[in-house]
Amino acid sequence: MERIVTVEGVRGGRPTIAGSRLTVAEVLEMFGAGMTEADILEAFPQLAAEDIRAALAYAAREFDHPVVIAK
Numbered sequence: 004m005e006r007i008v009t010v011e012g013v014r015g016g017r018p019t020i021a022g023s024r025l026t027v028a029e030v031l032e033m034f035g036a037g038m039t040e041a042d043i044l045e046a047f048p049q050l051a052a053e054d055i056r057a058a059l060a061y062a063a064r065e066f067d068h069p070v071v072i073a074k
Contacts, residue, residue: 006057018061020054023047030058 008021018027025047033043040055 006054007061020050020058023049023054025050027058027061030055031062034059 006021007018007027009016009018013019014024014026019025020027020030030043033046038046040052043055044050044052
């Protein structure tokens with residue numbers, strides 16, 4: 004099962020955790036605000052720890068790309 008999906012018409016096509024309307028960006032924002040994995044799971048009981056890890060892995064893959072500087 005894919006844990007991170009993009010669905011046309013759901014959250015503007017942003018990557019979300021499958022079966023929810025929670026975006027990958029929102030998961031990152033929660034961590035940035037100081038929430039722990041346990042805090043997120045308590046706030047969103049429909050999620051599993053694997054969903055959160057999938058969101059983090061997705062964000063890492065999307066962020067990791069070559070930077071080309073033109074001179």
